[in-house]
Amino acid sequence: MSSKRPAGPQDPPPSSPPSTDTSNSDNDSSSDFEATLQEKWGARGGPGPRPVPKRPRREPSEDGSSSEENVLYQAVMDGRVAIEVAVDEWLQGYKRDREPAFLELVNFIVRSCGCRGTVTLAMLREQQNTEIIQRLTETFSEDSSDYPLSLSTGPWRRFRASFGAVVTAVALRSRHAVLYDGFLLGGLTALLTSLADSQVRAFRHTATLAAMKLMMALVEVALGLSQRRDNTQRLYEAERGKSPPRRAPGKLEVLQETLRELQEQQEEMEAVMNAIFKGVFVHRYRDMVPDVRALCMEELGTWMCSFPASFLTDGHLKYLGWTLHDKQGEVRLRCVRALQGLYARRDTAAHMELFTGRFKARLVSMVQDKDPVVAVEVVKLLTVMLDTVAEALTEADCHRVYPAVFCSRRPLATAAGLFLYRSLLSPRHEGDTEPSPGSGDNRSFFRLLLTFFIESELHQHAAYLVDSLWDCAGTQLRDWDTAGGLLLEEAPEEALSDQQEKALVEILAASAKRAAGEGPPVGRGPPRKAPPKGRRAVTEQRSRLSLCLAPILPRLLAKFSADEEKVTPLLEVLSCFELSVYCTARLERPLEQALAQLQELVQKHTGPEVLGAASRALGALCDPRLPLRGRGELVRSRLGDLLGERCHRLLRV
Numbered sequence: 001m002s003s004k005r006p007a008g009p010q011d012p013p014p015s016s017p018p019s020t021d022t023s024n025s026d027n028d029s030s031s032d033f034e035a036t037l038q039e040k041w042g043a044r045g046g047p048g049p050r051p052v053p054k055r056p057r058r059e060p061s062e063d064g065s066s067s068e069e070n071v072l073y074q075a076v077m078d079g080r081v082a083i084e085v086a087v088d089e090w091l092q093g094y095k096r097d098r099e100p101a102f103l104e105l106v107n108f109i110v111r112s113c114g115c116r117g118t119v120t121l122a123m124l125r126e127q128q129n130t131e132i133i134q135r136l137t138e139t140f141s142e143d144s145s146d147y148p149l150s151l152s153t154g155p156w157r158r159f160r161a162s163f164g165a166v167v168t169a170v171a172l173r174s175r176h177a178v179l180y181d182g183f184l185l186g187g188l189t190a191l192l193t194s195l196a197d198s199q200v201r202a203f204r205h206t207a208t209l210a211a212m213k214l215m216m217a218l219v220e221v222a223l224g225l226s227q228r229r230d231n232t233q234r235l236y237e238a239e240r241g242k243s244p245p246r247r248a249p250g251k252l253e254v255l256q257e258t259l260r261e262l263q264e265q266q267e268e269m270e271a272v273m274n275a276i277f278k279g280v281f282v283h284r285y286r287d288m289v290p291d292v293r294a295l296c297m298e299e300l301g302t303w304m305c306s307f308p309a310s311f312l313t314d315g316h317l318k319y320l321g322w323t324l325h326d327k328q329g330e331v332r333l334r335c336v337r338a339l340q341g342l343y344a345r346r347d348t349a350a351h352m353e354l355f356t357g358r359f360k361a362r363l364v365s366m367v368q369d370k371d372p373v374v375a376v377e378v379v380k381l382l383t384v385m386l387d388t389v390a391e392a393l394t395e396a397d398c399h400r401v402y403p404a405v406f407c408s409r410r411p412l413a414t415a416a417g418l419f420l421y422r423s424l425l426s427p428r429h430e431g432d433t434e435p436s437p438g439s440g441d442n443r444s445f446f447r448l449l450l451t452f453f454i455e456s457e458l459h460q461h462a463a464y465l466v467d468s469l470w471d472c473a474g475t476q477l478r479d480w481d482t483a484g485g486l487l488l489e490e491a492p493e494e495a496l497s498d499q500q501e502k503a504l505v506e507i508l509a510a511s512a513k514r515a516a517g518e519g520p521p522v523g524r525g526p527p528r529k530a531p532p533k534g535r536r537a538v539t540e541q542r543s544r545l546s547l548c549l550a551p552i553l554p555r556l557l558a559k560f561s562a563d564e565e566k567v568t569p570l571l572e573v574l575s576c577f578e579l580s581v582y583c584t585a586r587l588e589r590p591l592e593q594a595l596a597q598l599q600e601l602v603q604k605h606t607g608p609e610v611l612g613a614a615s616r617a618l619g620a621l622c623d624p625r626l627p628l629r630g631r632g633e634l635v636r637s638r639l640g641d642l643l644g645e646r647c648h649r650l651l652r653v
Contacts, residue, residue, distance in 0.1 A: 072108040076162040083162060087169040091178065098183055099124070105170065106191060112163050113195075113206040114147035115140045129194035133203065140200055147202035149209060149291070163206075164213040171217035179221070180265055185272055188214065193279035201289055208292050211280040212299035215273055219307045222269040226309075229262040270310065285319055290328040297323055297331060301338020305348065312342070314354050321359040329371030336366070336377045340384055349388040356385075356392045364397050367416075372409055379404065379415040386422045398423050402452070405468040406461050408523035417468030425449055425473065442482045445473070449507065450500045462506035463513070463521040470514055477511040478541065480548040484508075487556060502566055509569035512549070515541040516576035542578040547585060550577060554593035561600065564607050571601070571613035575620050583627045591628060595621065595635045602639055 075086035094101035099121060106119050117139035123132050148159050170188075171179060178184055192214065195207030236255040239247065285296040300319060303311045323335050343349045366378040382401060385393060402424075404416035425448050453465060466477060487504060489495045496504065517538040519525075553574060560566035574594065582591045595618075602614050618639075621632035 070104060070108050070111060072104065072166055073111045076108075076112070076159060076166060079158070079162070083165045083169055084173065087166060087173050090170070091174055094174075094178060094184070098178075098181075102184065102187060105188065108166070109191070109195070109206065109210060110136060112148060112159075112210075113140075113200075113202045115202065129191055133194055133198055137198065137200055137203075140202065147206070149202070149205050160209070164209060167210045167213040168217045171214055172220065175221045175224070180268060185268075189272055189275055189279070193276070196280045196284055204284065204287060205289060205292050205295075208280060208284045208287070209295060211276050212295060215276050215281075216299060216302060216306075218269050218273050218276075219303055219310075222266060222273065222310070223307055225262055225266040225269060229259060229266065232258050232262060273310070281319075285323065290326075290331055293323065293326060293328070294331045294334045297334040297338055301334070301341055304338070305341045305345070308348055308351070312348055312351050317352065317355045321355060321362070324359060324362050324366065329369070329374050332366070332369070332371065333374050333377060336363075336374060336381055339363075340377070340381050343381065343384045343388055346388050349385075352389075353392075356389060360392060360397070364400050367401050367404055372412060375404075375409075376411045376415050379412065379419055383415070383419045383422055386419070393423070402456070406456070406464045410467070410520055410524040413464065413468040413524065414471055417465075417470075418472045420452070421469060421472045424452060425469075425476075442476045442479045443486065445476045446483060446486060446504065446507075447500075450496070450503050453503050453507070454499055462503070463510040464524070466507060466510040466514060467520050467524060477507070478515055478544075480508065480512070480545060483511075484549060484552045484556070488552065488559070501560075502563075505560070505566045505569050509572050512545055512573045512576045515545055517542075539578070542576065543581060546577040546579070546581040549573060550581060550585075550587050550594075551590050554590055554597050557594065557597040557601065561597065561604065564605060564610050567601060567605075568609045568613050571598075571610070571617045574617040575613075577620075579620060579623065579626055588628065591621075591631060595631060599635050599639055603642065 071081070071086050072090060075081040075083055090101060090104065093104070103119060103121055103124055106124065110117060110119060115136055117136040119132055119136070123135065127135075148156055148163075171185075174184065189211075192207045192211040195203045196211060198204055198207075232255055236252065236259060239252055239255060281296055281300070284292050285300075287293055287296075297320065300311070300316065304316065320335050320338060324332060326332050326335070342352060363378060363381065367375055367382075369375040369378060379401060382393065382397075398419075401416055401419050405413050405420055407413050407416070425445055449465075449469075453462070469477060483504060486496060487501060487508075515538070517535075553570065556570050557567060560570065581587060598614055598618055601610060605611060605614075618632060618636055622629055622636055626632075
């Protein structure tokens, strides 16, 4: 089994580095790397043990293995012992005798791979890591695809999290003592590097996860060292700045010695992090197993956000850019989410100018990614970029995102709606307040929306546009006072064109239907029954819709009575009203005017769309539960008589 991922049509472009063969054919280079680590981390005496009362340490048997169950592995498997307690007990044993304790840690990692083999003290003392792994491979089926990290059931997902927590705790809980003894960290890094280079998938996957979690812990340690060094440096400068009589020479010497120790420790941490990156990450980010590649990308993004001083460089960012071309959607998804975290912060986004210029085209093209989840996250990433690096997205880039508001997948359409709103409809600066309904400030919003809708040349899909914007711009879309005022505008310089009026009427009707509780348009999911709280909100919205539009609806019907394309959506709006407001709000006169317009429209038009909408509106006004239903029934009787007379006259002819 080769650990090299085969090339494919979505592999990185020629600018990316050639595929690295990371199978056991690299054992020579791995041995050199291990020798370098051993030379770097030669045995040195560590600090004295920190007493923590725990259970008695288990003694190793003659073959070097533990006479009892591995406490670390048992803590991960059954969860009855807290990870921190198990690691603290292990650390106490390490301080008493580090070789048997390190052997227990090695066997914990081996057991976590699903391997039944055991490493003995004799093997640990006499053999190289590559020889040990070869012995373990003989007891492991290379063709087996089942191992703890490959299983997705609940217990094994918890195992994965607990395994990473053990590795992290080993580094974090030893950072004040044994982490710098030259044995633990160097030996663990060398072991994980060799395991990650194995042909056995279980070894590679498990060792890569352990190495990534170890790196994350070391990043936290390095950050703590950096902060301590900065604080100590300030104390040193403050003490040195004092006048000679007030200066304490002994304190200066202590601070200077502390600075030297902190500097050495930080250099050691960065050396180990660099070794893990070059020895594990650089090989495994192109592993043939998608889970391994996804793991590497996720952790790389975390390192960059946590420790940008060391990892937010073009040399590290390029791996995220290259892996955007990965054939597996999950790997691309991890890359995009890592970039979301980086672009969300202005301080990190400012250092990504070169990356943005090189890979922006790829990100924009991923709006049409075949994996719908990836496409949604890419649009969210581009929306984040609007807030931090808006100048990087050109008008042409934005126009490649806008059409997604009309797509059938609602998550993608909603994400694209937010992008459209932020980039075109409401390009406000952070901290600005949102205009309130009826304030008149939404006139510019509606004009920008109409311009976009008309230029998109998808006029028959107003319901899809409104649905895409409903979550982010619902407040503006429900400003029916402003929309009605624009439709009734008489001033020539402010009046809308015929095309704009038609578009606004469609948008007004779509927003009214949505406010009245109508579900998403066709293709965007089945209609969902609103919960009781949601039903109350719908009732309130219908009441406000009625109070806003009922007084002006007769004027709108009269103005557009001759235009079938405009009057039909307006008649559908009448069906969305909470019709009881005609009585409770004393709107008898607007009701009579609306009924008169209904009667006139039925007499004037012959198109099925207008007549169908008129009949539905009149039927709603004749509902027996309405107090003023008699007026609707009177108009219905008149229309019946008129239509009957017309039919009789036509038959006579």
